[in-house]
Amino acid sequence: MKQTIPSSFVGLKINEWYTHIRQFHVLEAERVKREVEREIEDMEEDQDLLLYYSLMEFRHRVMLDYIKPLKEDPSQPEFSELLEDIEGNQYKLTGLLDYYFNFFRGMYEFKQKMFLNAMMYYKRAEKNLALVSDDIEKAEFAFKMAEIFYNLKQTYVSMSYAVQALETYQSYETYNVRRIQCEFVIAGNYDDMQYPERALPHLELALDLAKQEGNPRLISSALYNLGNCYEKMGDLSKAAEYFETSVSICKSEKFDNLPHSIYSLTQVLYKQNTTAEAEKQYRLGLSIAREYNDELFVNLFQFLHALYGKKMDNASVRHTFDFLEEHMLYPYVEELAHDAAKFYMKHGQPEKALTFYEKMVHAQKQIQRGDCLYEI
Template identity: 55%
Template sequence: MEQLIPSSTVGVKINEWYKYIRMFAVPDAEILKAEVEEEIKHMKEDQDLLLYYSLMCFRHQLMLDYLEPKSLNEERPKISDLLEKIEGSQIKLKGVLEYYCNFFRGMYEFDRKEYIKAIRSYKIAEKKLALVTDEIERAEFYFKMAEVYYHMKQTHVSMHYAEAALNIYKGQKTYTVRRIQCAFVVAGNFDDLESHEKAVPHLQRALKDSKAINKHKLIGASLYNLGNCYYKMKEYDKAAEYIEQAVSLYENDKSDHLPHTLFTLTQIYFKMKDIEKAFIIYKKGIEKAQAINDDVLVAEFNYLKALYIDSIDKRTVFRTFSVLKDNVMYPDLEELALDTANYCKEIGQFENSTTFFDVMVDARIQIQRGECLYEI
C-alpha cells in the first residue's frame, strides 16, 4: 500500500515555491511547481492545501505574465480561468487563505488597470495581514499598495507604503527586482510632488541595478522613467534620449510597453516643435496601439493629432477626455487637460485655455475623491 505524503510536507514546499515566485526566479519556481504537482498526486486529501496550491498557480502565472510576453508561451493557462476556478471552489476561505485570495485578486485587477477594484481587494486582504508572519510577504503587500495608490495619485499614501516596503527589501540581497520596482514608485511620487531632482537618483540606481541583473523589462522601464522624469522637468533633449533607448529595447523584445512609450516620445517631439518627427512617431504608435486593441491609447494618440496637427480639434479632444472619464483614468485626464490649456495659452487662445483649465480642475477633484474607497 502506498504511503501518502502528509499535506503539511507539501505545504512547506509550496511556501518554498512562493519564495522563488516573489524573487522572480522563474527556473527555480518552475522546478518547485513541478515537484509540488507530483507530490500532490501522492498526498493525503486536504481541501485547504489544494486551494492554497491553486492560489499559488494563480500567483505563478501573474509572475510569468509580468516577466515574459505572452506570445512566447501560448500554452499558459489564462489568469481569468484560474481565478474563476479558485472563486468557484466550494471551500470557504478563511484566515491566511482569505488573505492570499484577495491579495492576488488585487494584483490581477491592477494588471487590468482596474485600480479601484484592486484597492478594494487589497483592503480586504489588509484585514488579514496580521496573520502573515513572513516579513517578505508583508513587504510584498506594502509594495503592491504603494504601486496602486501611486497610479491613483494618492501620493502620500503611496509613499508611506513604499517606505515600509523598502525598509524590508533593503536588508534582502535576493530581492533586487522589488527594490528596483520600489524605486520606480518612489520616483513617480517625487515627480507628482514636483520634486523631480529627488526622483532622478532613484531612477539612475534602478537603471544600474537593472543592467546588473540583465532584466530587459526593467532596463526598459528604467530608461522610460528617466526619460519621463526629464520630460516633466522640461529637459526635452535628455528626455528624448532616454525614451529613444527604451523604444529601441522594446522593439527588439516585441514588448507590450512599446505603444505607450511611443506615445510619450510623440509628446516630447511635439513639445520640441519637431512636428515632422513627432508625426512619424505618431503614425507608428497609433498603429501599434490599434494592433493590441488598446482603445484608450488610440484615443490618446488621436488627441495628440487633434491638438498639434489639426489646430485644436476640440471635438476629438473632448472625445478623448470622455474615453478617459469612462475608464476612470482621471490622472491621465488631468495631465492632458493641463497640457491642452497651456498649449492654448501659448498660442493665444485664452478662452479655450480657460475651458481646458476647468477640465483639469474637475479631474483633480475626482482624483481627490478617489481616496474615498471606504465602505463603512
C-alpha cells in the same frame, strides 16, 4: 503501492515555490511548480492545500505575465480559467487563503489598469494582513499599496508605503527586483510633488541595479522613468533620448508597455515641434496599441494627434476626455487637460484654454477625493 505524501510536506514545497515567484526566479519557480504538481498526485486529501495550490498557480501566471506578457505559450493556462476555478471555491477561502485570493486578484486587476477594483481587493486582503507573519510578505503588500496609491495620485500615502517596503527589501540581497520597483515609485512620487531633481538619484540607482540584474524589462522601465524625469525638469532633448532607448528595448522584447513608451516619446516630439517624427511615432504607437487591445492608449494616441496634429480635431479631444472620465482615470485627465490648456493659450485661444484649466482643476478635486472611491 505508493506511499501517501503528507499535505504539510507539499505545503512547504508551495511556500518554496512562492519564494521563487516573489524573487522573479522564473526557472526555479517553474522547477518547483512541476515538483508540486507531481507530489499533489500522491498527496493525502486536503482541500485547503489544493486551494492554496490554485492560488499559487494564479500568482505564478501573474509573474510570467510581468516577465513576458506577449509570449505565446499554450502550456500556460489563461487567467480566466484560473479565476473561474478559484472563484468557484471562494466560499471555502478563510484566513490566509482569503488574504492570498484578494491580494493576488488585486494584482491582476492592477495589471488590467482597473485601479479602483485593485484597491478594493487589496483593502479586503488587508483585513487578514494580521495573519501574515513573514516580513517579505508584509513588504509585498506594502509595495503593492504604494504602487496603487501612486497611480491614484495619493502621493504621501504612496511614499509612506514605498519607504516601508524598501527598508525591508534592502535587508535581503535576493529581492533586488522589488528594491528597484520601490525606487521607481519613490521617484514617481517626487515627480508628483514637483521635485524631479530629488527623483533623479533614485532613478539612476534603479538603472544601475537593473543593469546588474541584467533584466531588460527593468532596464527599459528605468530608462523610461529617467525620460519622464528629464521631461519634468524641462530637458525635452534628454527626455527624448531616454524614451527612444526604452522604446528600442520594449520593441525587441515585445513588452506590453511598448504603447506607453511610444506615447511618451510621441508627446515629447510634438512638444519639441519635430512634427514629422512625432507623426511617424504616432502612427506606430496607435497601430501597436490596437494590436495589444490597449483601449486606454488608443485614446491617448488619438488625443495627441487631435491636439498637436496639423489640424486640431476638437471632437477627438472631447472623445478622449469622455473616455477617461467614464473610467475615472483622473490622473490622465489632469495631465492632458493641462497640456491642452497650455496648447490653446500658446495658439491665442484663451477661452478654450480656460475650459481645460477648469477640467484640470475638477480632475484634481476628484483625485483628492479618491480615497472615498474604494470604501468597502
